[in-house]
Amino acid sequence: MKIQQKELYGAVILELNGKLTGGPEAETFRNVFKALLEEGKKNIIVNLKKVDWINSTGLGILISGYTSVRKAGGDLVLCNVGDRIDSILYVTKLNLLFQSFDSEDAAAEHLRKEQE
Amino acid sequence: MSVSYTLLLSVFYLAGGVFIFLLGLTILRTGSGSTPTRATALILFFAGVGPILTATSIILQSTLRQDAVVYRPMVENFEYLWEFYFPSLLLFSLTYPREHKILPNLAIVGLILFAPYIVHLVTIMAGNSFPKTFTDLSKSLPLASEVSLGERTISLRGISNIFSAIFATLVKLHKELFLLVNIVYATVALFLLSRSRKLHMNPRITDQLRTVVAGITVSIIGYTLAKIVNLLPGGLASQDVSLALVNLSLVAGGGSVAYAVIKQQFLGIKYVARKSVLYGGAALLFAVVYLTVVKPVSDFFGQYSVVSKEAFETGFIILTIIAFQPILFRIEEVLEQVLLKGRDDLQAKFTELGSDISNMVTEEELENRLQKGFRDILDASRTELHFDGGDPRFQSLVPVLERIGEPITREELIRLGEKGRLAGHVDTRDTRRNRALSKKRSKEGLEIAKALVAEDEVLVPILKDKKFIGYVSLGEKTYGLRYSTEELALLSVIANQITVALDNIRLLRENVDKKVIEEELEIARRIQSQLLPARAPVISGYQLSASTIPSRYVGGDFYDFEVVDDQHLVVVVADVSGKGIPASLLMATLHAAVNSNQDARRKPAAMLQRINTLLYHRTSAEEFATVFYGAVNLMTGEITYANAGHEFPYIVTHGGLQRLADSGIVLGCLPDFEYEEKTCWLPAGGALVLFTDGVTDAATTSGESFGEARLQQVLECDGARESAELCSAILDKVRAFSHQGDYQDDLTLVVLKRE
Numbered sequence: 001m002k003i004q005q006k007e008l009y010g011a012v013i014l015e016l017n018g019k020l021t022g023g024p025e026a027e028t029f030r031n032v033f034k035a036l037l038e039e040g041k042k043n044i045i046v047n048l049k050k051v052d053w054i055n056s057t058g059l060g061i062l063i064s065g066y067t068s069v070r071k072a073g074g075d076l077v078l079c080n081v082g083d084r085i086d087s088i089l090y091v092t093k094l095n096l097l098f099q100s101f102d103s104e105d106a107a108a109e110h111l112r113k114e115q116e
Numbered sequence: 117m118s119v120s121y122t123l124l125l126s127v128f129y130l131a132g133g134v135f136i137f138l139l140g141l142t143i144l145r146t147g148s149g150s151t152p153t154r155a156t157a158l159i160l161f162f163a164g165v166g167p168i169l170t171a172t173s174i175i176l177q178s179t180l181r182q183d184a185v186v187y188r189p190m191v192e193n194f195e196y197l198w199e200f201y202f203p204s205l206l207l208f209s210l211t212y213p214r215e216h217k218i219l220p221n222l223a224i225v226g227l228i229l230f231a232p233y234i235v236h237l238v239t240i241m242a243g244n245s246f247p248k249t250f251t252d253l254s255k256s257l258p259l260a261s262e263v264s265l266g267e268r269t270i271s272l273r274g275i276s277n278i279f280s281a282i283f284a285t286l287v288k289l290h291k292e293l294f295l296l297v298n299i300v301y302a303t304v305a306l307f308l309l310s311r312s313r314k315l316h317m318n319p320r321i322t323d324q325l326r327t328v329v330a331g332i333t334v335s336i337i338g339y340t341l342a343k344i345v346n347l348l349p350g351g352l353a354s355q356d357v358s359l360a361l362v363n364l365s366l367v368a369g370g371g372s373v374a375y376a377v378i379k380q381q382f383l384g385i386k387y388v389a390r391k392s393v394l395y396g397g398a399a400l401l402f403a404v405v406y407l408t409v410v411k412p413v414s415d416f417f418g419q420y421s422v423v424s425k426e427a428f429e430t431g432f433i434i435l436t437i438i439a440f441q442p443i444l445f446r447i448e449e450v451l452e453q454v455l456l457k458g459r460d461d462l463q464a465k466f467t468e469l470g471s472d473i474s475n476m477v478t479e480e481e482l483e484n485r486l487q488k489g490f491r492d493i494l495d496a497s498r499t500e501l502h503f504d505g506g507d508p509r510f511q512s513l514v515p516v517l518e519r520i521g522e523p524i525t526r527e528e529l530i531r532l533g534e535k536g537r538l539a540g541h542v543d544t545r546d547t548r549r550n551r552a553l554s555k556k557r558s559k560e561g562l563e564i565a566k567a568l569v570a571e572d573e574v575l576v577p578i579l580k581d582k583k584f585i586g587y588v589s590l591g592e593k594t595y596g597l598r599y600s601t602e603e604l605a606l607l608s609v610i611a612n613q614i615t616v617a618l619d620n621i622r623l624l625r626e627n628v629d630k631k632v633i634e635e636e637l638e639i640a641r642r643i644q645s646q647l648l649p650a651r652a653p654v655i656s657g658y659q660l661s662a663s664t665i666p667s668r669y670v671g672g673d674f675y676d677f678e679v680v681d682d683q684h685l686v687v688v689v690a691d692v693s694g695k696g697i698p699a700s701l702l703m704a705t706l707h708a709a710v711n712s713n714q715d716a717r718r719k720p721a722a723m724l725q726r727i728n729t730l731l732y733h734r735t736s737a738e739e740f741a742t743v744f745y746g747a748v749n750l751m752t753g754e755i756t757y758a759n760a761g762h763e764f765p766y767i768v769t770h771g772g773l774q775r776l777a778d779s780g781i782v783l784g785c786l787p788d789f790e791y792e793e794k795t796c797w798l799p800a801g802g803a804l805v806l807f808t809d810g811v812t813d814a815a816t817t818s819g820e821s822f823g824e825a826r827l828q829q830v831l832e833c834d835g836a837r838e839s840a841e842l843c844s845a846i847l848d849k850v851r852a853f854s855h856q857g858d859y860q861d862d863l864t865l866v867v868l869k870r871e
Contacts, residue, residue: 091762094785097785
């Protein structure tokens, strides 16, 4: 899994590419989260456009990321979620945690409003 | 010429020739068998043949006086054999230090190079015998025999004489002019080697090439001078000088090549020299004994016809052949004992070190063994093993070390820097800008080299598939001595072995890691299997079957059932996040939570709520579980259930499939989540099918997963069968679909059938 990082309207966008499952990549993802929080960046958009698969470890990482940014007073939202992941989020009802948007812009806009 | 002077001269030539010849033989026998080695052996053979033939010719001229007439043509015929030295030299220049790229087939090229010399040899042999035949022929013709050609008459003998003279002149001309071919061959060889010297980066190879170029230059000058002297008037004396010059040129050329090849091919130089001295000495001894003892004695006895001269000499040769090997062996033993006290054989020690390091288990151990080895063998004050991640500045030296590929001393590295060759990858052929960049980079390279290797005497790059993976640095020798060429050559062999050793260490570690993981998974598997119910309870009017296939990685599937107060059956299917031991421990927590809440046994929503709170507080944020919790009223078939993010179960009836698609969030994420309780009804003949995502996610190697649709197909098809049959029908379909691939996740199925 590859992670690309950019910023939009004060939110950090993490664009993931590949499978969001356990293993060394998951560790990288955890570290990225940690580093962002240490920098005080707490509004995060995870772009799942190029993620075709997620397993329980991957979900766990997202949940943990969500929990920590919420504690820091920020938010974590998803965008460009594919059908497969969408149905997982539906069954697990994790869509109650993660708000999901059709585009990075819409997600950033939401976070901006939330901050106000 | 006095006999003693002739003897001395011939013995000198013989010993020199035999020494060079045998050096060639030794190189061929002990060398690496590479093309340059073989070309060197050829050079030395032919360079040795020159002095040997000269010596033989001198001996024949002086000692056999009257018989000389018989033997001389034979000697003269082979006198030109040594000239094969020149094509050998050219062949060598094409193969040293590396085989020339433009050569598609060395054997054919070699043949082409040698062809003119074979023709040359044949011509000379013909030239030596044909004039005599012509003379004999003309003598046999009657003086009067004539041929009339129109009005003129020509004497046949005259024609024969003319032909004979023309042929003799041609051969003589050929003999004299062929020296030009020799000089051209040698010059081309010289040109090729000088060019290689400019192209090569490795300072040691350029040093060796310098020696070869110098030797061949001397060889060409000597040979040319010899031919010039030969043309001068002066008779025998000039002939002697000419011979001496030819032999000198052969020794100079052959010697320089031998020196270079011995150094490059890692033959123990002392070993080769010792062998050659031994062989040369033995041959000399043989010649001296023959000339000073056997010959006079045989001559003496021959005078009185006591024993025939031939028989005596044959006897001596047979005796020598029989005695030669054992005597040689003894002499060698004695020489080794005298000259090599303590057998300091560097090669043997390096071999031992090499075989030792291949058994090392960790990098530290490897470094320690190298430290000890290099301290003992080379007196290195310090040895360090460096891998990637060392000084980042070192990266700029990497391309250079990669190209050199062999141990390099600090001195050599700095010399390269001063020549502007530490620039790394800059294409200097291109623009002026690139050249300027190269100059700048090279200056930086030199500075870096000076700074980084200030303490190191030698750097041994370690390459894998020609890529730099690290290096060994050696400190100064304890006694301030320099590292010898031979030591550096052996270090380059060790470098290859270090590559192998590092590979071994990595593989070993991977194996150990793998074993640890496997052991952990085994523990996880054991925990899991102990938590699952050993068998399904027998309930009248119902069939209950459960089946689980643990994945290779041991996921966190869990199921449980218990009959409570004789009227209710509690069915739980869960899947905890993660894999391996963490998943198993989470599962154990879940198991404990389910079983310790006896009050809430029949209240699914309350049960999930309690477990949710427990997991939220007790486990890390990453850990969660999906749980389907159902309580079946065995009398009515009514199912009260709550779902925390688990795969929606199916109810299979005659009428079709019903999905229990109500659920709340997975357990352990939101602390105060209110789970909803729902009810549904299991009619007679119907089945409740619970499963984990391992079933629907089971995938083929190409990544296609089994999916809901296929599961529904099986349920529609086999839904009326007994619970155990339905269970195995589903698992069979999943297995057949995924070709029994490695399941990424556990597969769990629970089927409750109402009769």
